[in-house]
Amino acid sequence: MRFSDLIIKKRNGLKLTENDIIFMIEEYNGGKIPDYQMSAMLMAIYFKGMNNSEIRYLTKAMIDSGKIIDLSSIPGIKVDKHSTGGVGDTTTLALAPMVAAAGVKVAKMSGRGLGHTGGTIDKLESIEGFKTELSLNKFIKIVKKVGVSIISSTSDLVPADKKLYALRDVTGTVDSIPLIVSSIMSKKLAAGADAIVLDITTGSGAFMREYKDALKLGKIMVDIGLEFKKEIIGVVSNMDEPLGFAIGNSLEVKEAIEILKNKGPEDLRRLCLVLGSYMLKLGRVTKTYQEGKNKLEKILKSGVALNKFKEMIIAQGGNSGIIDNPKLLPLAKHCTKIKANKSGYIQKIDSRLVGESAMLLGAGREEKESKIDLSVGIVLKKKVGNRININEDLAEVHYNDSEKLKEAKKKLLSSFIIGIKKPVKLPLILATISRQGIKEFR
């Protein structure tokens, strides 16, 4: 088989066979297909798409590029969660301890931020001493003892995705449904959990800007999960404005702690409760969604979830003092504000622009190897639907380096659209996708 023939096949809009796809992933992962050829293939897939069988073969071939993690020594149903990416999306940090406190085991492997989106592992690293790279043994031990552990994905978890994702990131081929599905689902299926809750984001800050594309993406992911005999639910959520108020690593850890203290922004709290209730249901700790929600609300009130977060921090070597004293988190040297240039209602906050502004401050990576500044970021003072007066604060900018400040502030200001009429706000949860089908809430 010649790979150039496969590129032409896909370029002409034909279907790749299972053998074609196995050949492609094995040879690319083994270093026998050069990046320039793979780039052409990715672009062909981007334009010509893949049908459901091709996506399934691709997912399977990617899983087979590495090892499947065996979590069977941990008693009970292990439930994983994954988001397709967002801005200010602090969910995992609050959600994982909440769900663990309710009795579901959470063994979670997370990623770093890339481009305008943040990553859980970077956020956790703003906690002094917190280790995100643990051996599998240690990881499993912590899940058994504490009920929750979050680590950076191991090098043998879908190595093909590590190579492909880096290539997609620089070749304009990230936002392709077959490539996102196979990238996320191969990692989720190899990570060994019994059940999976997916947060499929849509809107300006998401890879799937259009709702109908997010729904399509979610449906394929759920179908693949079911085919691989996993319990799985997809929640389509609105990422048109950033989630919560904080965007930036240590600022988001602080925001997650607020949620665990039964405070914090309403939208982030809601999303944690919704995803958490499904995790409890799939983990068979509760029978119904409502029962799960009541349980999680109680757990937030009583401080049990906060304590679970503390236990996880201690187990992974971090300084748990940050919980009572968030000033122990990395703080930026300076803080400035951007102000409204007219009065009215906030119509829109473009989350991609907010994410890019945070990245300019140093919160995110322009390239895979870039070093990030964990202390910088943005705290929104207004959200969509809020009333604003001229010269009132729209957001705080936490920064260290004044060089890129001007550009970051300009971008941030351009993300806000202010108008006269109070806008109709989309619901946070737009749809759910499960074995039973699609339920829409908009």
Ligand code: URA
């Ligand atoms: N997150 C992933 O892990 N992969 C993608 O392709 C997109 C988001």
Ligand code: CA
């Ligand atoms: Ca946030």
